[in-house]
Amino acid sequence: MESVYDKYEAVIGLEVHTQLVTKSKAYCSDINEFGSRPNTNIGPVSLGLPGTLPKANTNTINFAIRLGLAIGARITTKMHYDRKNYFYPDLPKGYQITQDRTPICTGGYVSIKTDDGSPKDVAITRIHMEEDAGKSIHDQDIYDTLVDLNRAGVPLLEIVSEPEIKSSKEAYNYLQEVRKLVRYLDICDGNLEEGSMRCDANISVMLKGSTEFGERCEVKNMNSMRNVQRAIDHEIKRQIDIIESGGSISMQTRSFDAVSGTTSLMRSKEEAHDYRYFPEPDLQPLEISQEYISSIEKKMPPLPKSLFEKYTTQFGLSEYDALNLTESKDIALFFEGISELTKNYKAAANWVMGSIKSYLNQKAIDITEFPIAPKKIVEIIELVDNGKIVNSTAEQRLFPEMIRNPEKSAEELSEANGWLIQTDSSELTELINSILNENPNELERLKSGEKKLIGFFMGQIMKASRGSANPKEVTKIISELIEQ
Ligand code: ADP
C-alpha cells in the first residue's frame, strides 16, 4: 500500500564547514591546533583586542584554490572579504571575517552515488573562506557557560551545495565524498566527531513531480555522518506530517538531538539575524593571477577520481577493486608504490585488499604504520610469479615472517625457511613416495579412482615440504607414481 510519505519528495542542500589544517590561524600567527589547553592559542588578534589588525593567511587561499580545482569550480580572480556582524560570547570581535558577495570558488560538482547506486553529480553553489568562532562549553560548570577561544580565527572553507540532494542516503554519500576529497587534498582531516568538519542540512519537501520547492528548515548540530542521515530522515517525516495534517512549514533553524533522534526549534525566520554584511576594511581586496592558479594546479596531489579511472582503465581492475583501493588516500598511495614496480596489478590489489588490510584491521593500525615497504610486497609478487614460491605459502608463512623481519628480502627469508619451490624433482619424488607409502589405505583408494584423495596427499606433502613443493609438479609426480 502506498503511504502518504510516498507522495512527497525531499529537497536537500548541504552547507559543509571544513576546518583547514594550516599551521596558524586565518588572520594571525596564533597556532591552529585542536586539543590544546583551553585559551592558550589566543594572541591579541584572536581576542579581537582594539587596535589589532588581521593579516590573511596565504595557505587558506591556496587550500581554497586546491579544493576549487578538484571539483572543477571557477576560481574568482578579484575578491574581497566581508564582515558578518553578530553578538555572541565566543566571537570576541563581534563580527566574523567571511566572504559574502565574492566567494573564492563558484560552480563545480561533487560526484556521488544515488540510492540505487547510479552516478550523480551534485552541483556546488560556492566555496568561501571564513573564520571559526570560539567554543562555548555548557556542560563543565553547573552555573556558568565557559568559553574557549582557541578555535576563534581558525580558517574554514564553507562548501555550499545546490538543493539537488534527494535523500538522506545521498546526503550521507555526498558527505563521504567531500570528506574523502578534503583528506586527499590534505586540507582538512574531515573528522565530524571532533568537529573539524561540520554540516548544516537544509531540508524541504514537495509533492512528487512538483517544480516549486517547499519552504525549508535548516538543521544544525549533527556530529557524525550517521546523525546527518538520521536528522534528515526525521525532518522529512516531520515536515510531511505537518503538511498532511493541514499545517504549513515556516522557515526555521532547528537543532538535532542525537539521543531522541529528533529536531527542535532554535529560531524562526522572524528571529533571524541581520548580519549587516559590509566589505572588511582591514583586509585588502585580493587579486589572483592565472599563473598563481596554474602553480597550484601543477602541485595537485592525486585525486580519488583520477586514480579510480587509472585503476579501471589502465590497470584493468574491477570497479569494486578500484573503489576499495581509493577509499583512503594512504592506502591508495601504498598501492601506487607497489604498482610503480610491478605490472601484476591484480596481485598487487589482492595483497593490499587481502593480507595487508586484514593485518591492519587486526592490529587496529593505519597503513602509514605498516612495517613492510611497497617494494618488498613486489618481491613477494615476483617470487610467486616466477614460480619460486606457492601463493598460499607466501600468504600464510612468508608474509607474517616479513612483518617480523621487514629489513630482509622475500627471497632471503623464503630460502632460510626452506619455502622456495624445490626444482630438484628427485628429492621431491622421494618425499612423495614416502608419504604415499605411509598412507596405504588412501593410496589404494586413489589408485582405484577416488580422485579427491589427491587433495589429501597434497596437504600432507605441502606440510612435509613446508610449503615449498610446486603443486603442479606434485600432481604430475603422483600420477606418474600411481600409474607404475
Ligand atoms: P542561507 O544564507 O540562508 O543559508 P542560502 O541561499 O545560502 O541560504 O542556501 C543555503 C542552502 O540551502 C544551500 O545549500 C541551498 O542549496 C539550500 N536550499 C535553498 N533552498 C532550499 C529548499 N527549498 N530546500 C532545501 N534546501 C534549500
Ligand code: MG
Ligand atoms: Mg545557511
